[in-house]
Amino acid sequence: MKNVNAYAAKSNDADLEPFDIERREILADDVKIEIDYCGVCHSDIHQVRNDWGNSKYPVVPGHEIVGRVTEVGKDVKNYKKGDLVGVGCMVDSCQECDSCKEDLEQYCENGMVATYNGKDEHLGGHTFGGYSEMIVVKEKFVLKVPENLDTKAVAPLLCAGITTWSPLRQWNVKKGDKVGVVGLGGLGHMGVKFAHALGAHVVMITTSPGKAEDAKRLGADAVLISKNEEDMKKHQGTFDFILNTVPVGHDTNPYIGLLKRDATMTLVGAIDEVDIHGGGLVMGRKRLAGSLIGGIKETQEMLDFCGEHNIVSDIEMIDIQNINEAYERVVNSDVKYRFVIDMKSIKN
Ligand code: NAP
Ligand code: ZN
Numbered sequence: 001m002k003n004v005n006a007y008a009a010k011s012n013d014a015d016l017e018p019f020d021i022e023r024r025e026i027l028a029d030d031v032k033i034e035i036d037y038c039g040v041c042h043s044d045i046h047q048v049r050n051d052w053g054n055s056k057y058p059v060v061p062g063h064e065i066v067g068r069v070t071e072v073g074k075d076v077k078n079y080k081k082g083d084l085v086g087v088g089c090m091v092d093s094c095q096e097c098d099s100c101k102e103d104l105e106q107y108c109e110n111g112m113v114a115t116y117n118g119k120d121e122h123l124g125g126h127t128f129g130g131y132s133e134m135i136v137v138k139e140k141f142v143l144k145v146p147e148n149l150d151t152k153a154v155a156p157l158l159c160a161g162i163t164t165w166s167p168l169r170q171w172n173v174k175k176g177d178k179v180g181v182v183g184l185g186g187l188g189h190m191g192v193k194f195a196h197a198l199g200a201h202v203v204m205i206t207t208s209p210g211k212a213e214d215a216k217r218l219g220a221d222a223v224l225i226s227k228n229e230e231d232m233k234k235h236q237g238t239f240d241f242i243l244n245t246v247p248v249g250h251d252t253n254p255y256i257g258l259l260k261r262d263a264t265m266t267l268v269g270a271i272d273e274v275d276i277h278g279g280g281l282v283m284g285r286k287r288l289a290g291s292l293i294g295g296i297k298e299t300q301e302m303l304d305f306c307g308e309h310n311i312v313s314d315i316e317m318i319d320i321q322n323i324n325e326a327y328e329r330v331v332n333s334d335v336k337y338r339f340v341i342d343m344k345s346i347k348n
Pocket of ligand 2: 159
């Protein structure tokens with residue numbers, strides 16, 4: 001299918017602009033989706049600007065996709081025309097390696113196919129993401145979206161949601177734990193909501209005093225301003241778990257100082273060099289870890305949990321024509337707390 005409307009960046013210093021893409025004709029196990037909404041992840045900006053050095057242009061970002069099924073291939077079992085569905089950060093993986101067999105496709109040992117900037121086995125070149133009017137995705141990588149939730153506020157669950165849910169579950173966050181979430185942006189605000197829903201005592205660790213009230217409304221029990229050394233000292237050695245969403249390389253030592261003996265801080269944001277002093281870990285048998293999105297099974301579990309507990313993202317809606325201004329606000333830590341694109345605006 002040619003001439004599908006999309007938005008792309010053609011180089012690392014170019015704005016996003018209208019761009020026509022091609023999508024494959026549906027195969028037997030494919031689902032064709034008309035995209036209603038797409039969230040704006042900070043990763044979209046990293047990729048557009050080539051912050052990680054692996055971008056392929058033109059970049060059509062977008063991996064927080066929600067829409068309706070318009071057509072299914074003949075072997076598709078779980079979806080039919082009209083179903084409300086989601087697509088996250090992956091559209092394929094080998095299905096054969098140990099990670100895939102353990103429902104951890106994000107760690108596919110042969111490389112998962114990212115929703116954008118992945119290798120497109122069908123059309124050649126690289127994959128194009130959700131800043132577009134439609135997408136064709138293998139059934140296995142399509143998620144069911146609970147119908148009771150506000151659809152547009154569901155979109156960010158497909159990346160920001162699962163990326164925070166997965167480490168909270170992996171490190172067994174439970175009732176009564178003191179949990180820190182570093183950075184109140186797209187990921188951080190979902191981290192706060194989930195940690196709160198799991199019964200933890202949640203501390204928002206932020207550089208922005210102006211976000212304190214919002215943090216509490218989102219479910220934080222307390223707010224710690226990371227630039228305030230006095231406050232940081234008071235919380236030394238008291239956290240059971242810290243989820244760190246800082247989007248750039250940074251000095252992790254002040255945060256590691258907040259952990260109790262044997263506690264873990266998991267990085268999800270800094271896919272980058274970070275500063276770490278070994279002594280900070282050694283002296284308290286502490287752990288620094290990382291985590292990448294979540295598998296398809298776990299993503300479905302997260303969506304179902306959100307359906308049951310009525311959890312969605314706090315969003316600001318934009319038309320695709322305003323995407324470049326939205327990027328500037330995200331980079332300036334001024335998003336409340338996820339931009340979502342009304343994808344119907346692409347036809348304007
Ligand atoms: P975001 O909306 O921009 O939020 C990041 C927040 O971090 C900011 O709002 C700010 O919060 C804080 N922050 C920013 N710069 C900081 C600095 N230099 N030092 C300390 N805090 C800082 O970004 P996001 O969409 O949540 O994404 C966060 C990161 O996760 C990005 O790098 C993204 O690429 C990555 N990511 C990773 C995965 C994964 O699977 N691991 C998945 C999705 C995204 P305060 O104002 O509260 O300080
Ligand atoms: Zn993302």
